[in-house]
Amino acid sequence: MEAGKPIKISDENFEEEALKSEIPVLVDFWATWCGPCQMAGPVLEKIAQEYAGRLKVCKLNVDEGRQTATKYGIMSIPTLNIYKNGEVVDRIIGVTPGYEADIKGKIEPHLE
């Protein structure tokens, strides 16, 4: 994996990349058809860079990850799920007015 950049994942490697990760993982459930998802993109790239080594940022296109999206009850995109030791520990739905700060606020408590 290239440190500091979001990683593209799918149903096939979701378990390996997200659930079995040794560090917390932020998974962005998104799709090409979704305008707000495009807005979220650059913010997540920034987060990936800033927390490199401490947090893994993954992007799951729901077209390629339907099973995973269904399993985790994703009914709106973008949704960000935070996984730690294979469990969802927090979630952010939609893009919020202070998105970057909101994401940081939710991930910080789960970082070592």
Added chain:
Amino acid sequence: MTNATHDVIIVGGGAAGLTAGIYASREGLDTLLLEKWLCGGLAAETTSVENYPGFPEGVHGRNLMEKFKQQAQRFGTQIVEYSGVAKAEPLEKKVKIKTDNQEYDARCLIIASGGTPKKVNVPGEDDFYGKGVSYCATCDGPLYKGKDVAVIGCGDSGLQEGESLLAHVRKATFIEFLPYMNAAKILQERLQKSEKTDFLLNHMLASINGEDLVSSVTVKNRQTGEERKLDVSGVFIYTGFLPNSSFLGGIVELDTSGYIITDENMETSVPGIYAVGDVRSKRVRQIDVACGEGTIAAISARDYIKELI
């Protein structure tokens, strides 16, 4: 970013703001456009825009707005995205604009900050946001393949976006508070013909119910008072918008709903400050109307600046 005074600062990169940018730049004005997220505004979230002249086959909202942006940039509008304005302060013959991390000065301000979807304020709406409650059919529609959904509001947005859902869902029930629909006649007719739609007029949404995810809505017949439950997995809410005018902190005159009052030149109660598009107090909110207003404001700003110098 220099600290020089811009001729015009435009707040908001939707149809109104970008058109103001095109016209202001073509007048040779130093024009800066600040957009809270990405340019495109509400129009960019519309699946198919059918009523904007020049596109007889319709056009995807995001593609249309991308062209607006390119056109503004071509004539020199500087666009800064991810730059939400926190405060505007009128000073002697100029306006100071503050974002989270920058300050700008301009001779004129054009407010094109649009609106935010309005909530219905019923039990369950907040709890199930993202768990069945959605304000964006374009974004979330494909996640409801084969499911039953409710669409709240039968204005243009509700019917237009509700129509985009029909490609995915099994059935959509449209619920309207008024005894009639306000959407364009052609939309009403098209949707009423579809076998996938149902309409409950003169009904209000009473609650959104479920465990982890939405499983039903309760609606109330406003005439008889009778309540009934509809089994749905999704609720798409299109009951109007709230104006994004609070950052102005009352520096310009607003109507009782918070929309900005202007004269026919789009000038607000403060000389040199203009308001255009969905944030402006008016009856009709459409892309082409927003464009017309952006045009008028840019020309008005040009004339105002001529007088200043």
